[in-house]
Amino acid sequence: MQKLYIHPLPVRVWHWINASSVIALILTGLQIRYVGLIDVMSMRLAVTVHNWIGFLLLGNFFLWLCFYLFSDKITIYHPELNPKKYYRDSIRQARFYGWGIFRGAPNPHHMTPYKKFNALQSVSYQIIMLIVIPTQIVTGILLWDVERFSGIVALLGGVRIVDTVHVLILIFFAFFLFIHVYLATLGHTATAHIKAMFTGYEEIEDQDAEDSKPGERDDNKDKDKQIRMPIGGPPSPLHIH
Amino acid sequence: MTISNREDKSTAGRVHTGPCKPAVAMFLVWCAFSFVTTTTLASIPDDSLSAADEQCLKCHSFERLATTLGNGETLSLHVPGDVFAKSVHNWIGCESCHQEIDLGTHSRSTNKKTYANKRERSIALAKTCYQCHEDKSHQYEGSIHASLVESGNLAAPVCTDCHGSHTVKPKAAYETLTGAPCKNCHENIFAVYLESMHGQARSKLGHIEAPVCSDCHRAHDVNVASVEDRLKDACLGCHEDTKRAHKEWLPNAGLHLQAVSCAACHAPAARRRVDLLLYDSVAQRPVSENEIAPRLGDLPGPRESSKDGLDAKELWNLVRGINREGTAAEVTLRGRMEVVTGEQAHQMAWKSKALRDCESCHRDGAEPFQNVTVSLIRADGKRVSYGAEKEVLSSALSMNSVGGFYALGGTRIKLLDILLLLAVVAGASVPIVHLTMRKLLRKDK
Numbered sequence: 210m211q212k213l214y215i216h217p218l219p220v221r222v223w224h225w226i227n228a229s230s231v232i233a234l235i236l237t238g239l240q241i242r243y244v245g246l247i248d249v250m251s252m253r254l255a256v257t258v259h260n261w262i263g264f265l266l267l268g269n270f271f272l273w274l275c276f277y278l279f280s281d282k283i284t285i286y287h288p289e290l291n292p293k294k295y296y297r298d299s300i301r302q303a304r305f306y307g308w309g310i311f312r313g314a315p316n317p318h319h320m321t322p323y324k325k326f327n328a329l330q331s332v333s334y335q336i337i338m339l340i341v342i343p344t345q346i347v348t349g350i351l352l353w354d355v356e357r358f359s360g361i362v363a364l365l366g367g368v369r370i371v372d373t374v375h376v377l378i379l380i381f382f383a384f385f386l387f388i389h390v391y392l393a394t395l396g397h398t399a400t401a402h403i404k405a406m407f408t409g410y411e412e413i414e415d416q417d418a419e420d421s422k423p424g425e426r427d428d429n430k431d432k433d434k435q436i437r438m439p440i441g442g443p444p445s446p447l448h449i450h
Numbered sequence: 451m452t453i454s455n456r457e458d459k460s461t462a463g464r465v466h467t468g469p470c471k472p473a474v475a476m477f478l479v480w481c482a483f484s485f486v487t488t489t490t491l492a493s494i495p496d497d498s499l500s501a502a503d504e505q506c507l508k509c510h511s512f513e514r515l516a517t518t519l520g521n522g523e524t525l526s527l528h529v530p531g532d533v534f535a536k537s538v539h540n541w542i543g544c545e546s547c548h549q550e551i552d553l554g555t556h557s558r559s560t561n562k563k564t565y566a567n568k569r570e571r572s573i574a575l576a577k578t579c580y581q582c583h584e585d586k587s588h589q590y591e592g593s594i595h596a597s598l599v600e601s602g603n604l605a606a607p608v609c610t611d612c613h614g615s616h617t618v619k620p621k622a623a624y625e626t627l628t629g630a631p632c633k634n635c636h637e638n639i640f641a642v643y644l645e646s647m648h649g650q651a652r653s654k655l656g657h658i659e660a661p662v663c664s665d666c667h668r669a670h671d672v673n674v675a676s677v678e679d680r681l682k683d684a685c686l687g688c689h690e691d692t693k694r695a696h697k698e699w700l701p702n703a704g705l706h707l708q709a710v711s712c713a714a715c716h717a718p719a720a721r722r723r724v725d726l727l728l729y730d731s732v733a734q735r736p737v738s739e740n741e742i743a744p745r746l747g748d749l750p751g752p753r754e755s756s757k758d759g760l761d762a763k764e765l766w767n768l769v770r771g772i773n774r775e776g777t778a779a780e781v782t783l784r785g786r787m788e789v790v791t792g793e794q795a796h797q798m799a800w801k802s803k804a805l806r807d808c809e810s811c812h813r814d815g816a817e818p819f820q821n822v823t824v825s826l827i828r829a830d831g832k833r834v835s836y837g838a839e840k841e842v843l844s845s846a847l848s849m850n851s852v853g854g855f856y857a858l859g860g861t862r863i864k865l866l867d868i869l870l871l872l873a874v875v876a877g878a879s880v881p882i883v884h885l886t887m888r889k890l891l892r893k894d895k
Binding site: 241242243244245246251252253256257260306310311312313353354355356357363366367368369370372373376377379380381383384385386387388390391 | 699701702703704705708782807808809812813814815848849850852853854855856858859862863866869870873874876877878880881884885887888891892
């Protein structure tokens with residue numbers, strides 16, 4: 210078993226702020242929407258908290274965006290510009306989650322710092338981070354001050370449509386959170402990936418760590434090797450990126 | 451002539467530059483002052499009448515003097531001389547308004563212009579006022595009162611209905627609680643107003659700045675209170691700090707001030723409703739009945755209640771149908787929370803009693819969303835309301851037609867609630883089923 214430094218500090222900070230913000234936004238959002246059915250706090254407080262956390266999420270989004278735009282880790286979202294391989298890997302990954310995992314088959318994806326996500330994660334997170342979250346942020350800002358943005362709101366079809374899009378994304382996240390948390394338990398132990406998101410180090414099977422399928426080209430393999438270390442050893446400062 | 455002028459000029463020059471300049475200047479000022487005050491005082495009406503007017507009153511002071519109109523109505527021709535003498539019109543005399551009368555033949559019945567009824571006569575004689583009060587007449591012509599008169603409404607007032615014919619008082623007299631002529635027709639509303647904080651402030655606390663009818667509704671260009679923003683502007687005209695004060699505690703304060711009438715919160719005892727006004731967003735004005743005449747058949751009939759009114763699909767079809775007529779108009783429904791009746795709109799309470807809790811409206815089943823109307827403007831300028839089912843506010847079909855009105859919690863779309871429930875159930879099921887499969891199949895293995 211080896212430890213790989215997969216999650217750099219900015220990513221971990223972003224992730225946990227994002228996670229807690231999304232949960233808080235969902236909870237306050239539900240309170241705002243279901244006054245009477247849920248009465249944990251007053252609606253006014255819920256709206257105030259929801260707005261503040263919304264702006265926190267907005268700032269945090271830019272932390273994520275800037276980190277990946279200005280670092281070479283952007284490859285985790287699209288490591289290889291090869292649609293055919295991307296499609297093949299997606300099918301293989303889906304087959305693993307839908308059947309192979311039940312039979313104890315190995316995960317076809319081998320995590321490395323520059324190839325952190327499997328094909329399905331990669332496409333999902335790109336959609337979430339580049340479409341879903343920005344849409345939620347924009348609709349949230351419009352709803353935060355409808356009068357100030359009345360022109361844009363009218364252009365989009367009115368406050369009802371803007372709110373509906375906002376709620377549809379809330380519904381999506383309400384679904385996604387279950388799946389995300391569940392998938393996070395599919396490491397070699399139930400808490401392995403969750404711990405890794407705190408420490409930055411993922412524990413990788415030796416076989417996986419060395420495994421590189423014949424014929425598959427990995428441009429970042431050399432970089433990846435630099436930041437592997439045996440369990441128990443301290444990370445070199447150079448590795449923390 | 452030339453020489454004389456030259457001499458005058460030189461003399462004048464000496465006066466202005468000589469040593470007695472202050473005395474002469476003071477004399478000229480005194481002369482000017484005397485002229486102005488004398489002429490002004492002469493124009494102020496006193497309680498006396500001219501000889502010509504006294505001549506008219508020789509006959510018209512008889513209380514039983516009357517004539518019969520075309521429909522058989524008896525019209526009193528009695529003019530109380532003492533009252534007329536105290537009116538603001540005493541100085542213009544009888545003849546100024548009754549120019550059609552020829553004194554030589556006045557007593558002969560053949561010279562008398564006959565009217566079908568009193569109403570026709572009042573409307574015809576009101577034009578006389580326009581000769582002097584042109585500005586007010588223009589304001590009146592654009593008012594709801596004038597529209598109603600034109601549409602044949604017998605109760606709608608002309609000049610004399612509010613001001614009287616021979617008893618016209620100074621403007622200030624109408625700006626008091628006792629002098630407001632509005633109460634003659636709007637008696638119920640006036641009674642409610644007197645009990646409101648505005649009425650109480652005026653009558654019991656002596657706040658003369660508290661509004662009477664004309665301060666909000668205007669005196670001559672009276673308009674339908676609920677159609678335009680004029681009434682809201684009247685509120686904001688006195689309560690200038692309203693927007694800032696609301697922003698301190700109310701999220702989206704600007705939107706609330708647009709979509710909620712002042713009375714909806716400041717008359718807490720009133721019943722509320724949501725009115726969806728058919729609005730032409732291209733022309734920026736409410737849609738009138740004439741403009742959608744072919745589609746009027748789709749409406750269920752004017753009513754105040756929402757029972758058996760338009761459902762979401764009918765409303766959607768109505769808006770779509772109007773916009774499909776090939777006109778340049780782009781009709782939408784502009785939603786606004788209002789109180790149900792005009793009387794309730796006058797039940798303004800003290801600020802401390804106004805609704806401030808969000809939960810009054812932003813919850814499922816909240817009272818304001820139980821009563822929904824769709825409205826448009828009649829030819830006479832009045833608003834006419836058609837019933838709609840309350841579900842039009844929470845139906846997915848209303849996404850477009852009622853796109854501009856949405857109250858968090860209160861008018862939430864039910865379909866989204868179902869989707870959320872499904873998402874949570876599906877989200878929770880996937881891990882449970884997947885985990886179960888992993889355990890079961892591994893065991894099997």
